[in-house]
Amino acid sequence: MTYPYGQQPPPGGYPGQQPQWGVPSGGFPAQQPYGAPAPAGYPGMPGYGPRPDYASWGQRVGAYLIDALPVLGGLLLAAIGFAISVTVGIILVGVAYCAGIGWVIYNRWVQAGRTGQSLGKRVMNIRMISDRTGQPIGGGMAFVRDLCHVVDGWLFCLGYLWPLWDDKSQTFSDKIIGTIVLRVPPGAPPQPGYAVQQQPGYPVPPAGYAPPQQAYGQQPPRQW
Numbered sequence: 001m002t003y004p005y006g007q008q009p010p011p012g013g014y015p016g017q018q019p020q021w022g023v024p025s026g027g028f029p030a031q032q033p034y035g036a037p038a039p040a041g042y043p044g045m046p047g048y049g050p051r052p053d054y055a056s057w058g059q060r061v062g063a064y065l066i067d068a069l070p071v072l073g074g075l076l077l078a079a080i081g082f083a084i085s086v087t088v089g090i091i092l093v094g095v096a097y098c099a100g101i102g103w104v105i106y107n108r109w110v111q112a113g114r115t116g117q118s119l120g121k122r123v124m125n126i127r128m129i130s131d132r133t134g135q136p137i138g139g140g141m142a143f144v145r146d147l148c149h150v151v152d153g154w155l156f157c158l159g160y161l162w163p164l165w166d167d168k169s170q171t172f173s174d175k176i177i178g179t180i181v182l183r184v185p186p187g188a189p190p191q192p193g194y195a196v197q198q199q200p201g202y203p204v205p206p207a208g209y210a211p212p213q214q215a216y217g218q219q220p221p222r223q224w
Contacts, residue, residue, distance in 0.1 A: 054169040055126040055181040057161075063120030067107060071100040104146075113142035121181075131168070131180045141177060148173035 074096030082089030112118040116127040116136040130137050137145070151172045152159025159172035168180050 052180065053183040055124075055183050057163045057169065059124045059126050059183070060163065060169075060181060063118065063124040063126060066120030066123050067118050070103050071096075074100050108146060109139045109142045113137060113139035125184050125186050126181050127184050128179055128181050131178050137177065137179060145173050145177045145179060148176045151176065 074092075078089060078092040078096045081092035107118045112121065112128060114136055116129050121127060128137070128142075129135060149159075149171075152162075162171050163169040168174075170180060174180065
């Protein structure tokens with residue numbers, strides 16, 4: 001069938017025309033022009049969802065103080081021991097030192113590296129993840145991140161104050177390691193990462209669905 005000059009054929013092609021295999025009905029969705037800025041999204045997933053909700057400076061300070069409470073309690077106990085006697089004080093200092101190291105290893109490196117939340121971060125409803133992958137960074141990188149806090153202490157602790165005006169609320173150690181700290185809903189389970197959001201336009205196939213296989217050389221069925 002012929003159409004006058006300038007007139008477009010109806011959606012889906014001419015009547016009786018063989019549809020193009022693999023092209024969805026109605027054509028492909030509109031694509032974003034090349035070079036256009038992508039909308040903000042989750043870490044490592046530009047263009048999906050809203051901008052991440054970064055933790056406030058007060059939340060981060062509160063989490064740090066909560067993590068330090070057991071260590072401060074051990075030092076207070078050692079000071080009480082010195083008030084009793086020097087021997088008791090020395091013993092309690094050794095116990096407090098070993099307990100403090102064990103607490104930091106478990107709480108800030110193992111637990112926070114695996115789930116993104118130490119005790120303080122869980123209480124303050126915040127989570128530390130990688131800015132690139134959106135996943136927790138692991139115990140080894142959590143240890144390296146704590147070492148990088150030395151840089152935060154330079155120039156009158158400027159790195160610790162940097163989240164007050166930074167776009168991603170990052171300290172210097174966050175920028176070195178590539179981590180961000182986000183708010184999480186109260187009572188959320190300590191599950192790492194984010195669920196990938198389905199782009200609109202195509203339905204999600206049910207679980208266990210497998211597309212039908214065409215025999216070699218067989219043409220797809222004609223659609224009328």
